[in-house]
Amino acid sequence: MTVLVTGAGGFIGGHLVADLVADGVAVRAVDIKPLARWSQVHRDAENISGDCSDPAVARRVTAGVDQVYNLAADMGGMGFIESHRAECMLSVLINTNMLLAARDNGVENFFFSSSACVYAAGRQQDPEVTALREADAYPAMPEDGYGWEKLFSERMCRHFREDYGMVTTVARYHNVYGPRGTYDGGREKAPAAICRKVARAVLLDLPEIEIWGDGEQTRSFTFVDDCVRGTRAIADLGDGEPINLGSGELVTINEMVALVEDIAGVSLEHKHLLDAPQGVRGRNSDNAFFRRMHGWEPSIPLRRGLERTYDWIFSELQGRVAA
Numbered sequence: 001m002t003v004l005v006t007g008a009g010g011f012i013g014g015h016l017v018a019d020l021v022a023d024g025v026a027v028r029a030v031d032i033k034p035l036a037r038w039s040q041v042h043r044d045a046e047n048i049s050g051d052c053s054d055p056a057v058a059r060r061v062t063a064g065v066d067q068v069y070n071l072a073a074d075m076g077g078m079g080f081i082e083s084h085r086a087e088c089m090l091s092v093l094i095n096t097n098m099l100l101a102a103r104d105n106g107v108e109n110f111f112f113s114s115s116a117c118v119y120a121a122g123r124q125q126d127p128e129v130t131a132l133r134e135a136d137a138y139p140a141m142p143e144d145g146y147g148w149e150k151l152f153s154e155r156m157c158r159h160f161r162e163d164y165g166m167v168t169t170v171a172r173y174h175n176v177y178g179p180r181g182t183y184d185g186g187r188e189k190a191p192a193a194i195c196r197k198v199a200r201a202v203l204l205d206l207p208e209i210e211i212w213g214d215g216e217q218t219r220s221f222t223f224v225d226d227c228v229r230g231t232r233a234i235a236d237l238g239d240g241e242p243i244n245l246g247s248g249e250l251v252t253i254n255e256m257v258a259l260v261e262d263i264a265g266v267s268l269e270h271k272h273l274l275d276a277p278q279g280v281r282g283r284n285s286d287n288a289f290f291r292r293m294h295g296w297e298p299s300i301p302l303r304r305g306l307e308r309t310y311d312w313i314f315s316e317l318q319g320r321v322a323a
Contacts, residue, residue: 007071009038076187085145129282174246178224215254223305226298246285
């Protein structure tokens with residue numbers, strides 16, 4: 001079997017390629033970024049720099065491939081997706097052309113990485129949110145821009161399955177974090193941003209960090225190892241219905257900050273930026289469908305995942321400070 005991973009130069013894609021290569025799978029890894037900017041480059045994979053929104057590139061990279069993991073997208077944390085809605089929507093070109101190319105090249109299995117941002121905002125207005133079931137995506141009112149693109153692409157996967165007999169699978173990722181992810185520059189998500197702020201305070205002996213919002217908004221966060229294992233399980237299952245891929249461990253942002261401070265061995269003052277992007281008030285993953293289909297669920301505790309994430313980000317920042 002030859003497997004194609006798009007978005008392979010990104011955070012989740014890099015970890016997925018590593019896992020596939022470790023299992024002896026023949027992997028073609030593609031990302032729009034030059035190789036020098038990839039999060040991870042694995043010499044045992046075929047590494048290609050190319051734009052999968054280009055139909056010619058999509059046809060070329062899917063040729064001779066048995067399975068596609070389509071992770072390519074223009075995205076980031078809440079600060080990015082709320083201010084780059086058109087750019088996020090343009091990712092629909094990637095998904096459209098990849099589906100067409102996969103169909104024409106006879107790809108047997110097509111996996112699409114969706115997001116919890118597809119869920120209706122009206123179900124996420126309370127920090128004590130009821131965990132979101134897959135059916136809660138409808139009636140549709142997803143995150144503007146990014147969420148609409150993901151929901152539309154889910155429907156395309158469904159109709160390619162119905163109309164052309166393609167095996168398509170969809171996972172809805174819930175706030176994936178871990179080492180080797182983006183931690184600064186504006187595209188980082190909350191766990192990486194908090195780890196960076198605390199590590200920077202430690203390295204520069206700063207007394208205070210900034211927190212977006214009042215910190216009482218709630219989320220569940222999925223460690224990247226759980227995400228990779230779940231991604232492969234969902235893809236291999238071949239079931240066409242979207243499946244939540246997320247931890248059920250709900251915490252407030254303030255609680256996550258306290259965890260990172262405890263890991264770092266510091267206690268800092270908090271400056272809450274109440275006008276900063278915050279997203280929905282509460283979001284959690286209902287994993288009943290995942291457990292029923294796979295017999296397990298993402299379960300790496302948040303503290304353990306944050307320990308590994310903080311250690312990696314601290315080391316990265318330490319090198320910058322030393323330089």
